[in-house]
Amino acid sequence: MSEIINNREKVIENKTERQEMLKKIIKDLHNGKSVDEVKAQFEDAVGNITVAEISQLEQALMEEEGIPVSEVQRLCSVHTAIFKGSIEDIHRSETPEDQPGHPIHTFKLENKEIDLLVNFKMQLHLERFEKEDSEENINKLVEDLNLLYDVDKHYTRKENLLFPYLEKYGIMGPTQVMWGVDDGIRAAIKGAKEKLTNYNGDKKAISSAVYFVIKETSEMVYKEENILFPMALQTLTEDEWVKIAHDGEDIGYCLTSPAGVWKPERKEVKGAAMSDGFIKMETGLLSLKQLELMLNHLPVDITFIDQDDVVRYFSHGKERIFHRTKAVIGRTVQNCHPPKSVHVVEDLLREFKAGIKDVEDFYIKFRDKYVYIRYFAVRDEDGEYIGTLEFTQNIDPIQAIEGEKRILS
Missing domain, CATH: 3.30.450.20 (PAS domain)
Structure with a gap:
């Protein structure tokens, strides 16, 4: 047992060390070094870096180093050039759901954008509002909530495209519960925005409303990726995923769009021809x-x-x-x-x-x-x-x- 604990502590220590090295790379980029100049450092630091670690890194840059959200977003385009190859090599998969355009791939892309919006941008703007409830800080939160309401498209595709197929296989409870939570998040976003647009000086009410939105939205991302999506992947057929991918265009996408058009390695599914009778x-x-x-x-x-x-x-x-x-x-x-x-x-x-x-x-x-x-x-x-x-x-x-x-x- 002590050996297991020691190994676990070593993993945590290595992870922390790697994150410090990665943070230094980003700061070097921030201070003007070119991508080529930091590539060698990155190769030493990367190990088996995950997308979650990059998210933690970005949050640390904003919270601990004081780099503004706009600057971190600008840096994203720079450090992505370094990270992209390593991450894709590590996470490359032949499974359909990891291929651009597959409905799950698109849902996960959206979840990354949702997570970035609520846990980095909105969180930072809320902290600024709590320090100073200026009109500028209020407007920043209203803008964040307006952007976040795009999640309605994400939830609508889930409810109207994914849920029907799960219910077809007798999976009813999780879909009904999740739909109710989705509605609660929609209402919470609207409620927080209404409080901000009619701000009466009650900082605590605003903080409570926005924190609730952040918490519920983040928990839904977790539930989707760890419960709903794996369950759906185990249940639905390839034909059903093709139909979901096709019909998603009618509803639209949240904060981003599919990374490609997904076509399984087989003859494309076509609907039965209508009779001339x-x-x-x-x-x-x-x-x-x-x-x-x-x-x-x-x-x-x-x-x-x-x-x-x-x-x-x-x-x-x-x-x-x-x-x-x-x-x-x-x-x-x-x-x-x-x-x-x-x-x-x-x-x-x-x-x-x-x-x-x-x-x-x-x-x-x-x-x-x-x-x-x-x-x-x-x-x-x-x-x-x-x-x-x-x-x-x-x-x-x-x-x-x-x-x-x-x-x-």
Whole structure:
């Protein structure tokens, strides 16, 4: 046991020594030395350096050496030229998730940017605010929070692309819990920003709100990288990762973008070709292409949920009000909503199935739109419940109508 302890202490000592050497290299760069001049020192110091150690180094430069965030960011482009080759050699992997463009690779790239923003930049700005609550320091924190809200895209891709596939394999609990925490982080960012924009001199309230954002965001990064991502990599198929990578573009990325386009070493997955057949209905005959185009040209968004609460179809017009991805197809509607609103969905479907209601309406302000959301119970000729139709429309233009129009414009 004593031998193990001694070895562990030696590792810690070597790590500390290496970090001191690396810190000296960065300071030399800061003082004007060229990349070529410090390369030899770096090769002696690098050992098995990890990305985490570089992060610790950057934080030490700001906190202990007093180098401003802007200067550390400028130095990043310089010391990356030295670090890049060594880190890539150490961490080079043939596994798909380590290849540029793979969804996990992109999620991790975003997490690095998130970590840099909250634990270096925002932390430093908060400490300055605590010393002096000047307008400049308040504005710096507001800017940080505005940037951080980009995390909404990261969470939305996770919730709407990754979670549906995990749920398909029966992994429900972790996704529902994590979605609830994501919503809490979104709300905390908005709340901290609101306190800052309406600052009343209560420094303690600001500190508490911003520290909470830093803590919760950092913990989510840890949970994703140590729990969610490994679980997903063990579960999902290559085809599913291809679809997630493709659909991610529709939602967007957080603070950065994919480092490349990921293509597995095989023939690229393609969706099944649409049949050229026709669908005969009671009041007409349409080709599949005509039917799909017709539905996509409706000035409303429609979604159909079957009798088992599974999403079977949604229209895909040019400007959807609420975002949908193909990953929701085959997913239960309860798992398409954040945990805090699932009970509303459950109550509505229960009343439709019991025949208590045939329609329910909601109307909400959403961004720059006034949205009218209607749900209809779909029943067959015998009155049996077949599913639910969701019908969503921006009614702002309709409410603005006045007078009459009887001729062509």
